[in-house]
Amino acid sequence: MTRFKSMKSLAVLSLTCMFALAGCSGNNSNSQGNVSANKGTNASASQNTGDSGDTQSTDKAVWFSSVSFWTPPMTWSTDPNTVQGAITEKTGLAFDFNIPAQDADTKLSLMLVSSAALPDVMTITNDVLAKKLIQAGKVWDLQEFLTKYDPQSHLLTDFPADIKQVITERDGGWYAYPSHMGSEDARKQYPPSDPYYEDGVNYRSNGAIMVNEKLLNEAGLKLEDIQTEEGLLAAYKKIKEMDLKVDGAPVIPLQVDGKGYQDTTLADLQNMFGVMPVDKDGVYRDRLLAPETKHALSFLNQAMNAGYIESGQLTMDTTAVKSAVMSGRVFSFIGNTANTGFSDQDFWVSPGPILSSEGTKPVMGKSLKAGGGWMQTYIAKSTKYPEKIARWLSFMSSDEGLRLHYYGFEGSDYTLNEKGLVVQTDAGRQASADFAKTGVFAFWPFHHIAWHDSKTQAPTEKTGADGLTAMQVQTAFGKSPETVLYDNSPLSLPADFIASGSKLFNDQEQIKVYREAQISKIVMAKDQNAFNALYEELISKIKQLGMEAIDAKINEQVQKQAKDLGVTLTGVNS
Template sequence: MKKLSLLLILLCVVTVFSLAGCETQTQTQTSNTNQATQDTAKTEEETAEPVTLNWFSDVSFWNPPMTWSSDPNTFMGIITKKTGVKFSMNIPPQDGATKLSLMLVSGDIPDVITVADPGNATNIISKLVKSGKMWDLDELIKKYDPNSHLLKDFPNDIKKALIKRDGGWYAFPSHISSDDLRKTYPPSSQYYIDRNKYQFNDTIMVNGKLLKQAGIELSSLSTEQGLLDALKKIKDSNLKVNGADVIPLLVDGKNYWDTTMRSITSQFGGMNVDKNGNYRDLIYSSGYKHALEFLNKSVNEGFIDPSELTMDTNATAAAIVSGRVFAFWGNTANTHYADIQTNQPYWQSPAPVLSSTGAKPVFGKHYSPSVGWMQTFISKTTKEPEKVIKWLSYMSSNEGLYDSNGIEGINYTLDKNGMIDITDEGAKNDHTKTGFWAYWPFSNTSWENHVFEAPTDQLGPGGLMDTAVTTAFARSEKTVIFDNSALDVPPGYIQSKGLGNQETEIRNFVQAEIAKIITAKDLSEVDALYNNMVKKATSMGLDKIDEAKDAIMKQQSKEMGIPMMGINE
C-alpha cells in the first residue's frame, strides 16, 4: 500500500509538471504568435504605400514645402512614417477663397482645407460649415480614432467658442491660447504671460542701424510730426545700402488697406465704437481719415513709393532682407524669417505714434477664449477618414508638436524638465525645405510658451527683439487698452440679415477708393474723395450693416460682461 501511494504521488507530480510545461509552452507559443502578428502588422504599416491626400489653403503667404519629401530628416518624412499619409499641397497665390468656393460647387473638394477669414471678409468659414460637406470633428474622432487625445485634452473654452461660432466643432484652429489651455500648459515664465497680454503683430518698427547713421533718436518718432520729420531727414540724406537708396517708409504691400491702415488708425485713436457705445464701421472714425491723410502726405513727400501698395508678402520680406528699409508699418509677422536669415537684431518700435489731433491711442485685444487664426477642416468626401483623423491627432499631440521643432539631438535638445533648446543646427533650419516650423495650422501658442524658456536671443519669432517691437504699443502708459471680444461677428451673421452681397461690394469699393485717396494730389483732394467714399458706402447699405453689427455687439457685450464705449469720439 505504501508503494502504491508513493507511485500515485509520483504520477501526480509528473502530471502536474507536465501540465505546467504544456501551459508554459502554450503561453510561449501564444506570445510568439501575438508578437509575430504585431511585427507583421508593424512591418505592413511601415512598408505600405503612403496615402496621398489633397491639402488646400487660401492663406497665400503660407509657404510650407510644396513638394512632399520622404526624407526621414524632414518633418514630412516623419509625418508619413508615423501616420501613413503624405500631401499634395495647393496654395494659390491669390483668390484662394474664390477658388475654394468654386470647388464646393463643383464637388471637387480637397481632403483637408485650411482657411483664414479675417473679419469674415470672404465668409468662407460659413460657406464650408453650411455646405454640409465638412466633418464635425467630434463625430469624426469618435468614429475613427476614439482613443485620440483630442477627446480628452482639447481646451473646452476654445471648443465652446468654436461651437458658438459654427454651430458645431468643425474646425481645428491654429495659434490657440486660452485659460483652459494654460492650465494644461502653464507659461514657463512671466515673459510669456506679458507677451500674451500685450503682443500684437500690426505695428510700426524702425531700423536701428539706419536710425543711428542718420543721427535720429527713437523717442523723436513717438509723435506724428516727429515721424514725418524723421522720414524727410532720411529721404534728404541720400543714405544708401549696397549702393541702393534707403526706403523711408514701407507699408505692408497689398495688405496695407487691412494691416497698415488698421494699425495707424488704432494708434491715431480710431475705434469701431462711438462715444454713445454704438457700433460704426471704422471708416467713419476720425482716426481712420487721419490715417489716410498721413499716408497721403507720405506718398506726396516721397516717403512711400506707390508701387509698395501692390507688393506681395515675399517682396515685402525681400525689402526687409535688403537692409534698405528705414521704417515698416504693417504686420511684422511678414518679416520674422527675414530677421533670422539676415541676422538683423536692430529693429525697434516707437509705438505709439501720437496723432497730431491729440486723440488717445487705443489697443483692442481679444481676451476672451480665441478661436485662433488658421482654421483646418476635414472634408466628408475624403476616402481616407481614418488616416486623416489619425494624422490630425498626431499633428496636435505632444509628440507631433515636439517633432515639428525638428529631430531631437540634432535640431533641438531637451533639459531635465522637458524644455526645448534649439541647437545651432536647428537655428539654420529652412522651413520651406525641411518642414520644421512650417505647419502653422497646428501652432499651439500655450504649448510653445510652456516648453520654451524665456528667450535670451534677439532674433527669431518670439525673440527679444520681436517681443519688444510687438508689445511696445500696448505696454505704453499712453495707450488705452480695451477688450474687443464683443466686436466679433459670427460667420454667416451678416448673410442671415440679407446683407452679405452688400458687405462684399462695399469692402471691394472701399479698398479701391483708399488707394485713390492715398495717392491723391493733396489734402484737399483727400478730403473730397474721403467724403464721397463715405457717402457712397452709406448709400450701398453700410449703415444697415452697422445696425446689424451694433445689435450683435450689444448682445455679446451683455453676455460677456464687457462694456463697449468709444474712447475718443
C-alpha cells in the same frame, strides 16, 4: 496682475468674463511627456498619439489649403530622417498638397457642388465656406470621428474646452481643428515657461511701426525723438535732407505694407491715432467714419507729398515689401511686420505708438474670449483612410508630434535644458527658417501657441520669430503706458451675419470697391484742398451707398454680444 487685466475699473473695459488664441480639467491624458523624435529610431509611441494599428503600408491622402502663402514641402518625403517621413512612420500617411495660388475658396466651392471627390483634409480660413461644407454633411464632427476611429485619442479628453465651445457655437458642433490655440484653458494645461511669453499673450500684435536702429543712429536720432507724430515727420525730413544711402541706394523714410496697406498700414495708424469701432456712447460705427481716421489719412498724404513714401509702394506685393525691408535701406515700416522678415535681422526696434498731434489716445483691441483659431482643418467624410487620418490628427496634436514638426529632431535640431525646455541649435534655427524645404516649423495648421510657450526656453538671441527683436517690436505698442487696451470680443460677428445676396451684403460689396479706390486717391491727393474734397466725397458717398444702415444692423449684434459677454465698450476719443 497685468495692466490689461487691471483695466476693469476703466470705462472702456468692464468685464465679467486672438492670433494669441486643453480642457479646463487638470487631468491631461496626453502621456507623451518629454518623449522626443530621434533620427533613425523606430520606437513605438503610446496609444494616445494614435500610433496603434497597422502603419506598415503607406497611403497617400490629399491635403487642400486655401492659404496660398502657406508653403510646406510640396514633395512629401517618406525618409524617417525627415519630419514628413517621421510623420509617415508614425501614422502610415503621406500627403499630396493642393494649395492653389489664387481663388482657392472658389475652387473648393466648385468641388463641393460638383461630383468631384473632396480632398481628404481641408485647411481653410473662410467661415462661410466652412459652414457650407458642414451644412452639406461633407465633413466629420471630430467628436464622432475620433470616438469611432481613434477612441484613445488624447483630443477626446484634453482639447481646450473654451475653444471647443467657441467652435461649437460657430459651427454647430466640433467640426474643426484650429491652429494657433492660446486660450485660458489651453494655458492652464500649458502654462508659459517664462514671463517673456506672458508679454506675448497680453501685448503682442503683428501690426506695428518698426525703425531701423542703424539708420536712426546714423541720423543722430534716438527712439524717444520719434514717439510723436511731429517727431516722426521731423525725422523723415532729416533723413530725406541728409540723402542717406545704403549700398548706393537712397534710404526710404517710410515703407508701407504694399497693396494691402489699407488693411494694415492705415489700420495701424488708426489705432495709434485712437480710432475705435464704437463712439463715446458705445454705438458701433465703421472705423472709416471716426474723425481720427481723417487724421491717419492726412499723415499718409503728408508723407506721400513730401516724398517720404514712394508712390509705387501702394501696388507692391508682399515679396517686394519684404525685399525692400530686408535690403537695409528702409528707415521705418508701418503695417503687418510678419510680412517683412524683420525678425531675421537684429537692428529693428519700435517706439510703440506714434502719438497723434491732436492729443488722442492710442488704442489696442484684444479679445479676452477664447478664439476659434486662424486656420481651420476639416476632415472629409469621403476619405478612404479614416483610421489613419484619425491617428494622424491625434499624433500631430500630441506632445511628441508637436515637438517633431515644431522643432525637428532632438540632438541635431534642438536640445532640452535642465527644466526639460526646448533649446534650438543653430542647425535647428536654420531648419526652421528653411521650413518649405525641411518641414521643421512648416505645419502651421497644428501650431499651438500655449504649447509652444510652455515647452520652449525663452530666447536669449535677438533674431528669430520669437527672438528679442521680434518681441520688442511686436509688444511695444501694447506695453506703452499711453495705450488704452480694450476687449474687442463683442465685435466678432458670425460669418453669415449679413447674408450673401441680401441688399446689405450687396451694399457692403459696393462700398468695399469704392472705398479702396477712393482711399488711394486721398493718400495721393496733390494738396490740402484736394485732400479735403476727396475725403468729404468719401464720407458722403459711403453714406449714400448705405453705410449707416449696415452699421445699425451690426450695432444690434454687437450690443447683444456685449451683453452676453458682460463687456462694456466705450469710445475713448471721438
